[in-house]
Amino acid sequence: MPRALTTRVVQDPSDGFRFLPYLETEPPDLRVSFDVLGGDRIRARMSGASVPALKGTEHKADLSARPDEVHGAAARLCARWKERFVDFQPVDDRGRALSDRRRPYAVAADLRAEPEDELRAVVADLARGGESLLYDTLLRGDDVRTQMFRTYLRAALSREGLRIRFDSDLHLPWTLMCSDAGSTGSEASQTLEGLFDRFLGHRHQIEHTGDAYAWIGPPPVPSQPPAVSLNHDVRVGRATRADEVAKLLAEGTSCTPRTTYDELVRDLGNPDLEEQLMYFWCHGEFIGNEPERHVLAIRLTDGALFDGHTVREVRARHRHRGFRPFILLNACHAGVAGASGDRAFLGRMFIEHGAQGVLGPQIAMPQAFAAEYALQFVTRYLGGERTAGQIAHELARHFATVYRNPLGFAYGLQSGMDVRLERTRGDAS
Numbered sequence: 001m002p003r004a005l006t007t008r009v010v011q012d013p014s015d016g017f018r019f020l021p022y023l024e025t026e027p028p029d030l031r032v033s034f035d036v037l038g039g040d041r042i043r044a045r046m047s048g049a050s051v052p053a054l055k056g057t058e059h060k061a062d063l064s065a066r067p068d069e070v071h072g073a074a075a076r077l078c079a080r081w082k083e084r085f086v087d088f089q090p091v092d093d094r095g096r097a098l099s100d101r102r103r104p105y106a107v108a109a110d111l112r113a114e115p116e117d118e119l120r121a122v123v124a125d126l127a128r129g130g131e132s133l134l135y136d137t138l139l140r141g142d143d144v145r146t147q148m149f150r151t152y153l154r155a156a157l158s159r160e161g162l163r164i165r166f167d168s169d170l171h172l173p174w175t176l177m178c179s180d181a182g183s184t185g186s187e188a189s190q191t192l193e194g195l196f197d198r199f200l201g202h203r204h205q206i207e208h209t210g211d212a213y214a215w216i217g218p219p220p221v222p223s224q225p226p227a228v229s230l231n232h233d234v235r236v237g238r239a240t241r242a243d244e245v246a247k248l249l250a251e252g253t254s255c256t257p258r259t260t261y262d263e264l265v266r267d268l269g270n271p272d273l274e275e276q277l278m279y280f281w282c283h284g285e286f287i288g289n290e291p292e293r294h295v296l297a298i299r300l301t302d303g304a305l306f307d308g309h310t311v312r313e314v315r316a317r318h319r320h321r322g323f324r325p326f327i328l329l330n331a332c333h334a335g336v337a338g339a340s341g342d343r344a345f346l347g348r349m350f351i352e353h354g355a356q357g358v359l360g361p362q363i364a365m366p367q368a369f370a371a372e373y374a375l376q377f378v379t380r381y382l383g384g385e386r387t388a389g390q391i392a393h394e395l396a397r398h399f400a401t402v403y404r405n406p407l408g409f410a411y412g413l414q415s416g417m418d419v420r421l422e423r424t425r426g427d428a429s
């Protein structure tokens with residue numbers, strides 16, 4: 001006689017396969033895409049929990065702006081930060097430079113001693129440029145779909161504390177763009193604190209993704225102690241806190257210092273290179289890449305150029321190996337001509353070949369601030385408790401609130417918003 005047998009499931013292989021921990025990710029609150037289509041058209045798309053939508057659909061609009069026009073306006077905004085803020089020079093009544101205040105915003109990270117009215121006027125100029133790039137250049141247009149897209153995006157950006165991903169063919173200085181003055185209150189937006197609050201880098205965690213994505217696979221086993229590297233030009237930043245950053249990187253870690261092109265290429269060519277944090281402290285410049293746009297290249301102590309093409313050459317055959325670092329690319333890039341510089345190429349190549357994310361300045365950054373920023377970031381990141389996106393957002397607000405310095409907004413993330421340094425149980429934070 002047939003009878004039911006008592007069964008007990010002791011293992012469920014399918015669940016174990018379908019729900020691998022490293023595939024569980026938290027989606028951003030807002031995802032905005034700008035796709036460059038044929039005929040130099042830009043299609044804008046937007047979705048996420050922070051914008052209203054019908055059954056999860058996305059907002060979409062074809063924009064009036066053209067890619068070259070947008071890139072040109074973005075390059076102008078970055079140059080404006082260098083000209084109006086970093087190189088700001090106070091003068092007397094006769095137009096002569098004040099000898100006791102030579103480029104005051106470039107020589108120190110702490111600007112609390114600087115005249116507030118003077119500082120507010122400069123920041124207001126930058127905020128106007130950041131607002132104009134977003135709304136008057138990129139999102140301009142009177143057609144219904146563009147107006148609706150602009151309205152919903154403006155409403156989302158007026159909030160605070162969102163995790164935003166700009167997944168875009170256009171690499172733009174998103175953190176330097178601004179909400180419009182009306183969204184923060186007309187009077188409040190004219191104070192220095194109100195001006196800071198208009199910058200997207202102050203309001204939100206932001207990352208840019210494009211045609212390079214971090215490799216999806218099981219995370220490497222974290223080394224104990226954490227494996228880090230210092231890739232630097234020893235002549236850069238001698239009068240700054242750069243030495244403190246170097247000491248911090250070497251405390252409680254396995255730190256590899258590199259000062260030459262050959263050392264960097266040799267180690268990157270190692271298929272089993274496993275570093276959790278790579279820190280670059282050096283100069284950067286744009287070099288020709290005809291017929292394409294100029295690309296960012298960096299130089300260590302020996303002066304040899306290292307660029308994204310070099311990354312591709314040495315890592316192309318090892319793309320899916322254990323190379324999964326987060327990269328702090330603290331390299332100033334100056335001298336770019338107009339819109340002809342591809343600011344994202346070096347970071348994009350690092351990400352395409354294994355890096356989880358790249359953080360770096362989007363303008364020619366003064367060394368005094370760059371060293372201070374690196375010290376604050378590395379201190380927090382090596383703790384292993386916060387993500388790169390949280391730290392970058394925290395530092396943007398910290399320097400603005402405590403030091404009255406907006407340069408923290410000028411650091412941008414390529415991917416890596418949710419990356420953090422993984423520690424084993426034996427690691428000491």
